Amino acid sequence: MPSSVPADRLATAAVSAGLSDRVITWLFVAPTIVLLLAINIFPLFWTIYLSFTNFRANQPGRAVEWVGLDNYRSLFDSDAVWSYLQNTAHFVVWSITLQVLIGFGLALLLHRQFRGHATLTTLILLPMMLSPALVGLFWRYLFDPQAGIFNYVVNYFGGFGTFSMLSSTQLAPWAIILVDTWMWAPYVMLLCLAGLRSVPPYLYEAAEVDRASRLQQFWHITLPMVMPLLMVAVLFRAIECFKVFDMVIELTSGGPGETTELASLSLKRAAFEKWRTGYASAFAILLFVVVFGASNLYVKYLNRVKSR
Amino acid sequence: MDRAAAEVATVPAGHSTARNPTESSPAVKWLAGIVVAIYAVITLIPVAWIAMTSFKDVTEAVAYPPVVFFEPTLEGYVNLFTTRTRATPEYMESLPPPATWYDRIVRSRNMVIAGPSPFAGRFLNSVIIGFGSTFLAVFLGTLAAYAFSRFRVPLKDDLMFFILSTRMMPPIAVAIPIFLMYRQLGLADTHLGLILLYTAINVSFAVWLLKGFIDEIPREYEEAAMIDGYTRLQAFVKVVLPQAATGIAATAIFCLITAWNEYAFALLLTTRTAQTAPPFIPNVIGEGGLDWAAVSAGTMLFLLPVMIFTLLLRKHLLRGITFGAVRK
Numbered sequence: 001m002p003s004s005v006p007a008d009r010l011a012t013a014a015v016s017a018g019l020s021d022r023v024i025t026w027l028f029v030a031p032t033i034v035l036l037l038a039i040n041i042f043p044l045f046w047t048i049y050l051s052f053t054n055f056r057a058n059q060p061g062r063a064v065e066w067v068g069l070d071n072y073r074s075l076f077d078s079d080a081v082w083s084y085l086q087n088t089a090h091f092v093v094w095s096i097t098l099q100v101l102i103g104f105g106l107a108l109l110l111h112r113q114f115r116g117h118a119t120l121t122t123l124i125l126l127p128m129m130l131s132p133a134l135v136g137l138f139w140r141y142l143f144d145p146q147a148g149i150f151n152y153v154v155n156y157f158g159g160f161g162t163f164s165m166l167s168s169t170q171l172a173p174w175a176i177i178l179v180d181t182w183m184w185a186p187y188v189m190l191l192c193l194a195g196l197r198s199v200p201p202y203l204y205e206a207a208e209v210d211r212a213s214r215l216q217q218f219w220h221i222t223l224p225m226v227m228p229l230l231m232v233a234v235l236f237r238a239i240e241c242f243k244v245f246d247m248v249i250e251l252t253s254g255g256p257g258e259t260t261e262l263a264s265l266s267l268k269r270a271a272f273e274k275w276r277t278g279y280a281s282a283f284a285i286l287l288f289v290v291v292f293g294a295s296n297l298y299v300k301y302l303n304r305v306k307s308r
Numbered sequence: 309m310d311r312a313a314a315e316v317a318t319v320p321a322g323h324s325t326a327r328n329p330t331e332s333s334p335a336v337k338w339l340a341g342i343v344v345a346i347y348a349v350i351t352l353i354p355v356a357w358i359a360m361t362s363f364k365d366v367t368e369a370v371a372y373p374p375v376v377f378f379e380p381t382l383e384g385y386v387n388l389f390t391t392r393t394r395a396t397p398e399y400m401e402s403l404p405p406p407a408t409w410y411d412r413i414v415r416s417r418n419m420v421i422a423g424p425s426p427f428a429g430r431f432l433n434s435v436i437i438g439f440g441s442t443f444l445a446v447f448l449g450t451l452a453a454y455a456f457s458r459f460r461v462p463l464k465d466d467l468m469f470f471i472l473s474t475r476m477m478p479p480i481a482v483a484i485p486i487f488l489m490y491r492q493l494g495l496a497d498t499h500l501g502l503i504l505l506y507t508a509i510n511v512s513f514a515v516w517l518l519k520g521f522i523d524e525i526p527r528e529y530e531e532a533a534m535i536d537g538y539t540r541l542q543a544f545v546k547v548v549l550p551q552a553a554t555g556i557a558a559t560a561i562f563c564l565i566t567a568w569n570e571y572a573f574a575l576l577l578t579t580r581t582a583q584t585a586p587p588f589i590p591n592v593i594g595e596g597g598l599d600w601a602a603v604s605a606g607t608m609l610f611l612l613p614v615m616i617f618t619l620l621l622r623k624h625l626l627r628g629i630t631f632g633a634v635r636k
Contacts, residue, residue, distance in 0.1 A: 018539025021459055028455035032448045032471070032511050039508035040474040043485035050484065057488060106344060112332055114341035122622045123348045126355070129618045133571035133586045134607050138358045141600055147370040149357055156373075182351060190626050194634050232630065243478045246571040250590055267480050272576060277484055284481040295476035299469055302633045 044288070051281035058275040071282035080258075081266070081283070088263045091176060092241040096234055098181040103188025104230070110189070111196045121193075125186045132183070136250030139179045140166070143251075166252060169259045176248050176260050183247070184237060191233040195226030228305050235298040239291055263287055355611070361604035366417075366594060369601040384601030386410045388427050388592060388609075392419040426580075427606060430588040434568060434610075436499055437584055441506035442563040446556060448507070449514025454544060456515065457522040458530075468516070472631065475512040479572050490577055499582045505573055510563040513631060517562070520632030521555025522548065558624040561617050568614065585610050 145164040254261035271280035363380040495501030530543040
């Protein structure tokens with residue numbers, strides 16, 4: 001903090017010296033807004049436009065025709081798209097369920113504040129910071145039918161002999177759920193832990209006085225207090241699971257068959273392998289609408305949590 | 309106090325849980341500790357296994373049953389950084405004895421080093437693009453966050469929501485036009501292209517997180533400085549920025565990790581010149597398929613910086629993953 005005050009400057013200080021606050025505001029905010037408009041909003045409108053055309057990005061010379069709602073129609077008529085959406089729903093619902101159960105459970109245990117809980121918290125959080133693509137890649141190795149340690153351990157203890165996570169159409173969908181849960185249960189745990197810490201102790205003391213059982217305390221105090229943060233975690237995870245791409249494409253590439261072909265994977269194929277740009281744009285808009293709705297809720301909850 | 313309590317790691321004893329009935333008996337604590345420790349061990353096995361695999365030789369890496377005890381070798385790392393060709397026994401005979409330890413490892417497989425692999429370049433690309441985009445995102449984010457924190461910005465809430473919503477957008481929804489746009493502008497497969505893109509991905513996050521940090525700095529500091537004759541800009545640079553240094557550093561690490569880990573756009577928009585490590589590592593091919601020892605070596609080298617950063621960040625993780633909403 002400057003201690004010497006130049007007397008001649010004192011008079012004008014805070015009023016005029018330098019740029020006005022208004023100018024600074026625009027100077028400071030504009031670059032960010034411009035960048036986001038250029039790299040997010042402008043492309044979004046372009047996607048909307050493309051979704052009404054038959055444009056193919058690998059044939060730039062071809063005449064582009066306006067096809068109205070045709071792309072959307074073929075999207076909704078397609079059985080394949082419907083099954084990709086079902087795959088996605090299965091993945092989202094089960095991943096989140098497992099993450100909430102494990103995350104909340106771990107948070108309850110960590111909240112006991114045993115010795116070393118801080119170190120363990122940090123260790124447990126590690127997976128969620130890693131690159132999802134490389135996580136998918138090294139889990140593919142762990143699940144490898146010939147050399148994978150995971151299959152070996154299950155076979156050894158289960159005595160199956162032929163157990164192989166990624167080659168089975170029944171098990172592969174669970175493989176991606178397992179890996180996502182491995183990565184992201186700590187995220188739910190961290191938010192639940194924050195929720196548990198926010199419960200004022202006097203609530204429990206009052207409950208003790210009223211002779212509420214442990215279960216009642218959990219049901220009527222702990223759960224409602226943790227709920228807002230748990231909802232934030234669930235919403236955020238739902239949005240992220242719905243968008244997931246990196247991890248799954250490296251882990252299963254959608255196989256075996258199309259059992260783990262999620263919406264985001266098939267969108268990428270339509271856009272950059274089959275080059276059905278118009279159709280893929282319509283698909284992208286469909287996904288965007290779903291995620292945008294969920295994001296709206298997420299922000300509402302964030303603000304509510306913040307104002308507490 | 310507020311800052312200290314935000315630390316996930318160190319909740320001051322007797323803070324919120326002091327007289328909490330869940331303050332349980334030593335036996336229960338022990339039990340909880342053991343269960344959590346078991347979870348931690350299980351959850352870290354995959355990472356440990358990859359670390360081990362990176363020190364196996366090429367055949368041990370794909371042996372069945374999997375090998376737990378083995379003599380560590382750097383073959384995976386050597387294979388990661390080199391390309392090799394198989395040589396005839398006669399040719400091997402005619403060579404002078406191996407000059408270096410890595411020559412020796414490669415020759416033991418009846419191969420000779422043909423040259424360096426692209427891995428070092430891809431890793432360097434990750435560093436350049438990661439740091440470049442982080443610097444830009446934090447720079448822009450700090451300016452915007454300061455304005456949002458201190459001034460009356462018209463439609464402030466709408467703008468803040470708009471900024472956050474861009475982060476929620478599925479990348480693939482805008483990937484097609486960005487692909488077309490970059491092709492048109494010559495930004496495809498350039499460092500600048502990815503830097504701009506990752507800046508856009510991170511700037512929304514940076515604004516939200518930094519606004520929280522700057523909100524915590526009392527306005528009185530700047531006001532005092534301005535009464536002392538500083539202009540608004542000088543007060544921002546000389547008073548606010550040093551106060552926000554911790555927050556800026558934490559934000560920067562988060563942005564760096566996001567850019568470092570990004571894969572989808574790197575896969576779609578880069579092929580050689582500006583390709584980062586994540587799309588490259590899964591394609592380290594040996595003889596007859598993926599060279600898992602080399603892939604593990606690449607994975608370890610790539611994950612290690614993130615692990616270190618996570619340790620540095622642990623006090624701010626909660627804040628980071630909630631876009632600054634949860635501080636406590």
